[in-house]
Amino acid sequence: MTSIPATGPDDPSALDPRRLLILRAVAQAGSMSAGARALGWTQPAVSQHLQALERSARTPLLLRHSGGVTLTEAGRAAIVHADAIAAHLDAASREVAELAALGAGTVRLAAFPSALAVLVPPALERLAATSGVEVRLVEAEPPEAVELVRSGDVDVALTFGYAESPGVPSDLRGVGLGTDPVDVVLPTTHPAADRGDLRLADLADDDWVAGCVRCREHLVACAATEGFTPRVRHETDDYVVVQQLVARGLAVAALPRTALAAYRHPDVATRTVEGLGARSLHAAHRAGVERVPAVSALLGALRRPARGGTTRTRTGAGA
Amino acid sequence: MTSIPATGPDDPSALDPRRLLILRAVAQAGSMSAGARALGWTQPAVSQHLQALERSARTPLLLRHSGGVTLTEAGRAAIVHADAIAAHLDAASREVAELAALGAGTVRLAAFPSALAVLVPPALERLAATSGVEVRLVEAEPPEAVELVRSGDVDVALTFGYAESPGVPSDLRGVGLGTDPVDVVLPTTHPAADRGDLRLADLADDDWVAGCVRCREHLVACAATEGFTPRVRHETDDYVVVQQLVARGLAVAALPRTALAAYRHPDVATRTVEGLGARSLHAAHRAGVERVPAVSALLGALRRPARGGTTRTRTGAGA
DNA sequence: GCGCAGCCATAAGCCATGCTTGGGCCATGA
DNA sequence: TCATGGCCCAAGCATGGCTTATGGCTGCGC
Numbered sequence: 047m048t049s050i051p052a053t054g055p056d057d058p059s060a061l062d063p064r065r066l067l068i069l070r071a072v073a074q075a076g077s078m079s080a081g082a083r084a085l086g087w088t089q090p091a092v093s094q095h096l097q098a099l100e101r102s103a104r105t106p107l108l109l110r111h112s113g114g115v116t117l118t119e120a121g122r123a124a125i126v127h128a129d130a131i132a133a134h135l136d137a138a139s140r141e142v143a144e145l146a147a148l149g150a151g152t153v154r155l156a157a158f159p160s161a162l163a164v165l166v167p168p169a170l171e172r173l174a175a176t177s178g179v180e181v182r183l184v185e186a187e188p189p190e191a192v193e194l195v196r197s198g199d200v201d202v203a204l205t206f207g208y209a210e211s212p213g214v215p216s217d218l219r220g221v222g223l224g225t226d227p228v229d230v231v232l233p234t235t236h237p238a239a240d241r242g243d244l245r246l247a248d249l250a251d252d253d254w255v256a257g258c259v260r261c262r263e264h265l266v267a268c269a270a271t272e273g274f275t276p277r278v279r280h281e282t283d284d285y286v287v288v289q290q291l292v293a294r295g296l297a298v299a300a301l302p303r304t305a306l307a308a309y310r311h312p313d314v315a316t317r318t319v320e321g322l323g324a325r326s327l328h329a330a331h332r333a334g335v336e337r338v339p340a341v342s343a344l345l346g347a348l349r350r351p352a353r354g355g356t357t358r359t360r361t362g363a364g365a
Numbered sequence: 366m367t368s369i370p371a372t373g374p375d376d377p378s379a380l381d382p383r384r385l386l387i388l389r390a391v392a393q394a395g396s397m398s399a400g401a402r403a404l405g406w407t408q409p410a411v412s413q414h415l416q417a418l419e420r421s422a423r424t425p426l427l428l429r430h431s432g433g434v435t436l437t438e439a440g441r442a443a444i445v446h447a448d449a450i451a452a453h454l455d456a457a458s459r460e461v462a463e464l465a466a467l468g469a470g471t472v473r474l475a476a477f478p479s480a481l482a483v484l485v486p487p488a489l490e491r492l493a494a495t496s497g498v499e500v501r502l503v504e505a506e507p508p509e510a511v512e513l514v515r516s517g518d519v520d521v522a523l524t525f526g527y528a529e530s531p532g533v534p535s536d537l538r539g540v541g542l543g544t545d546p547v548d549v550v551l552p553t554t555h556p557a558a559d560r561g562d563l564r565l566a567d568l569a570d571d572d573w574v575a576g577c578v579r580c581r582e583h584l585v586a587c588a589a590t591e592g593f594t595p596r597v598r599h600e601t602d603d604y605v606v607v608q609q610l611v612a613r614g615l616a617v618a619a620l621p622r623t624a625l626a627a628y629r630h631p632d633v634a635t636r637t638v639e640g641l642g643a644r645s646l647h648a649a650h651r652a653g654v655e656r657v658p659a660v661s662a663l664l665g666a667l668r669r670p671a672r673g674g675t676t677r678t679r680t681g682a683g684a
Numbered sequence: 685g686c687g688c689a690g691c692c693a694t695a696a697g698c699c700a701t702g703c704t705t706g707g708g709c710c711a712t713g714a
Numbered sequence: 715t716c717a718t719g720g721c722c723c724a725a726g727c728a729t730g731g732c733t734t735a736t737g738g739c740t741g742c743g744c
């Protein structure tokens with residue numbers, strides 16, 4: 047694969063686009079001197095450029111006469127394309143500048159359900175208030191979300207991790223978005239629901255409903271520290287389903303507060319217990335993308351104190 | 366008028382078109398190294414160019430990761446225009462090269478009637494045989510033809526001149542196309558028609574029909590040298606009309622051989638006399654245009670020995 | 685698990701591009 | 715006839731930009 051390209055930039059017969067633009071400026075100005083003034087250069091500089099351009103064109107592009115220059119047929123042909131090049135160059139500069147200034151751009155964000163419900167909406171609201179960045183959302187649990195980042199299908203993935211399992215794989219980069227304490231969820235009728243000094247071990251004989259693999263592993267690990275192995279009867283990621291099961295008295299569960307902020311069943315009680323720890327929240331992305339303004343803005347919006355559940359502060363009726 | 370242009374090439378936020386093309390090559394190749402190989406450069410050269418491009422863009426255009434690079438949104442936006450720029454650059458190069466290689470182009474030629482009838486057709490035939498140059502013809506007597514060159518309405522003017530009046534004005538350039546001897550035109554019934562040693566003064570008592578101003582002036586000047594003033598009864602540029610008048614015995618005349626090659630009335634005799642001289646034929650043009658290939662080719666075709674009247678050498682029956 | 689290969693970034697050096705100043709020629713117009 | 719304005723040329727110099735050399739990082743294969 048050492049083939050030489052058909053017409054590379056070093057092709058002697060290829061025209062230098064910058065010199066075409068100089069030709070254009072001169073043609074518009076009517077003379078090399080006027081063109082040079084418009085470009086902020088001296089006249090010999092422009093003259094040399096155009097001589098070089100004509101040398102590579104192997105034909106005169108303009109006729110010099112007292113009072114200025116006029117285009118030859120070849121010069122007119124070149125100018126047509128120079129105009130188009132100038133237009134595209136201008137468009138490219140404007141579009142890129144707009145992306146750089148946060149006036150445009152879209153970021154694809156993958157997030158797990160509770161984050162999507164609680165963390166993301168206020169962040170998007172802030173983002174929309176201060177920029178023209180658009181965000182496309184994809185719901186995905188951390189493993190899939192990470193894979194979407196790796197494949198380039200999304201730019202940022204909201205993930206979580208526990209002490210024993212990192213939230214951001216080593217081949218990606220990420221920023222921490224704080225911790226999300228895990229609480230115990232009990233039926234309101236559960237004897238331990240009102241217990242003053244509740245410990246995790248107090249629930250060693252209960253049936254449990256667990257979530258994703260890592261959540262269950264975390265639960266099991268915490269329980270092991272407390273000296274028991276939880277009986278996991280049911281498995282579901284869905285925090286609504288979990289609470290429905292708990293409310294019916296079918297099991298107890300451990301849910302992060304974010305999930306509880308997204309949805310809270312009236313017939314469950316939540317208790318903070320020692321030894322259940324917290325999950326850490328992360329925004330994972332490929333190295334380098336954090337320098338993209340739109341991504342950086344989204345990360346910044348996510349990092350703001352989004353605590354406060356789903357309450358949206360808006361103009362309107364106060365509390 | 367020392368105003369700075371709104372967005373000149375030295376605008377720091379403007380993107381360098383050459384660097385956009387480098388970005389394009391890298392994006393197509395998949396990595397800076399491969400792009401550098403395709404461009405015939407080393408990897409650091411490309412890397413530095415793209416860093417400079419991103420600096421002027423004020424946002425990353427591509428993400429570096431092991432195995433190569435991928436475009437960011439801004440990079441994709443830039444590439445779209447880079448593709449267009451590359452296409453226009455290629456089109457400009459091809460069109461200009463075609464004009465330089467005589468594969469295309471049009472030259473506008475003004476000529477006086479007898480040249481248009483005798484000199485031009487064989488020249489155009491030769492030109493068409495060896496190039497794709499097209500010629501647009503305009504009939505104009507030398508004064509108007511010169512004016513058309515000055516105004517830029519034509520590229521080349523075929524003109525003639527006499528010893529006392531140049532064929533090419535000093536503000537234009539031109540090439541000589543040879544001389545065109547002026548002969549006397551007599552009715553075949555004229556007593557001098559068969560005279561052995563005919564001199565111009567022998568026609569001092571005849572009525573004359575003269576052509577354009579300079580032709581008449583030339584005739585008058587020649588006659589003055591011979592010691593008489595011709596009686597100019599009629600005036601017309603048209604060499605057919607002149608010969609019609611002569612054939613009827615209404616006058617004698619002086620006509621260039623080119624005009625006689627274009628049309629020869631059967632009832633007139635032509636005689637070469639001392640002291641009538643010749644007119645010189647020229648191709649006049651603005652300084653510099655002779656370097657335009659199409660113009661140069663036309664001038665070359667005109668300069669060939671076009672003598673031989675209107676006879677065209679073609680494949681077919683020989684003499 | 686470890687070395688290797690590929691890729692990109694950086695540093696230093698050097699050459700050439702390309703800009704500037706100064707001067708000259710030419711054509712135009714007062 | 716001179717003054718003006720345009721383009722070209724020559725010479726000098728600075729900067730841009732390419733090269734070589736090196737290092738860090740990642741991912742893959744043994």
